[in-house]
Amino acid sequence: MKALVYSDFGGNDRFEITEREKPHNGPDTLVVRVVAAGINPVDYKIREGYLRGVIDTRLPAIPGWDVAGVVEQTGLDTPEFAVGDAVLAYARADVVEHGSIAEFVPVPVRTAAHKPDGLSFEQAAALPLTGLTALQALERAGVHEGQTVLIHGAAGGVGSIGVQLAVRRGARVVGTASERNHDYLRELGAEPVRYGDGLADAARALAPEGFDVIVDFAGGASLDSTPALLADGGTVVSIADPRARTEFGGHYLWVRPDAAQLAELAQLAADGDLRVEIAATYPLDEAAAAYAALEEGHTRGKIVVTV
Structure with a gap:
């Protein structure tokens, strides 16, 4: 699969688009085909090495915790979801390695919610962490x-x-x-x-x-x-x-994944009761540029990478 990867800690120039092995799913993990992924300042702070000692990173690593996409593969014990379901997730794992700025991402089922029909994939990807x-x-x-x-x-x-x-x-x-x-x-x-x-x-x-x-x-x-x-x-x-x-x-406060809260927020947004501001969207091939724009610190709303 295609993914944005960094192999060393440092600046934006560490990023490259490369081929990685498609992720495997565990018993309580989904493999999700990414349609859109939200990016956040914590992603580049991890890449720069500022959070070593707080979050473990296994290099080479794919950044990104926010994802909206379609279930490609279910786990042995994930009865809440079926192949083909549209989902969103704050897919934070204990180790940064298989992030969402890729064609596929492993998603712990405890972090995922069904995407309501009235919510676009871009909006859904912008919502989880924020x-x-x-x-x-x-x-x-x-x-x-x-x-x-x-x-x-x-x-x-x-x-x-x-x-x-x-x-x-x-x-x-x-x-x-x-x-x-x-x-x-x-x-x-x-x-x-x-x-x-x-x-x-x-x-x-x-x-x-x-x-x-x-x-x-x-x-x-x-x-x-x-x-x-x-x-x-x-x-x-x-x-x-x-x-x-x-x-x-x-x-x-350090935000925690919470599937029930995420479902509540997604429904509010789908119903038009919560405005999700999209600052810009970038294709996967330009994901490094998306992070460069985020690092300037002047965006209003969220930057989203589309896959």
Whole structure:
């Protein structure tokens, strides 16, 4: 099969399109023919070697955990699925080796959900990691009706889903983003504030009593303003900054595969109740260019590789 592969840790130039053996399926694993695959910053951080000690990688490796496709082969004990079923998955394995930027990918059945008819393969591929991250962050924080929530990185792939889910829960949402994305955030139901100097004052003007929940999907200096913005008894969650837990007594979250949650998110998107923003699509032969675009850090929504 054709796949995007890297054989050494390092930059984007490590990628090459090459032929690999089609994956085998275990007793509780599907082999899925990939139609579309979502790419995420964690993929290139692993490739660059930044997560050694956190995630094991067996080289040469194929990147990618997000996939939408068709079941090619079932396992000995995968009664939930049949050959020909359309599925989506956050197909994270314990070792990075057989990723989704390929013609076929092994998918642990515990990570997979049936793709609803109303959801395109591209949308389905864009949803798993971002959707599950957003949902699990809000659940960890206990976001509920009547709260005021600040979301850092609100226009990104994870943040835009988080905004919508928080609004659905009845929260008032303020989101940080560059000015060019402020109208987009308003469309999603958030009140935008600009990154950079003056953020704390601008956010505090919108919520003089402080924020019940601060959710960090951006990292960097995002949590620097937390002491000025968090309400008494408030909660902080971050997917990028351990200070959320160590300094602010909140939560530092690493997303987990969850088939039931993924099915819930997919149905919301299929019903038109959750907007999945596609920034761009690239064919498999141009997957390295897709990662180069992602690494620039200015995309709104998700970049998807089509196979």
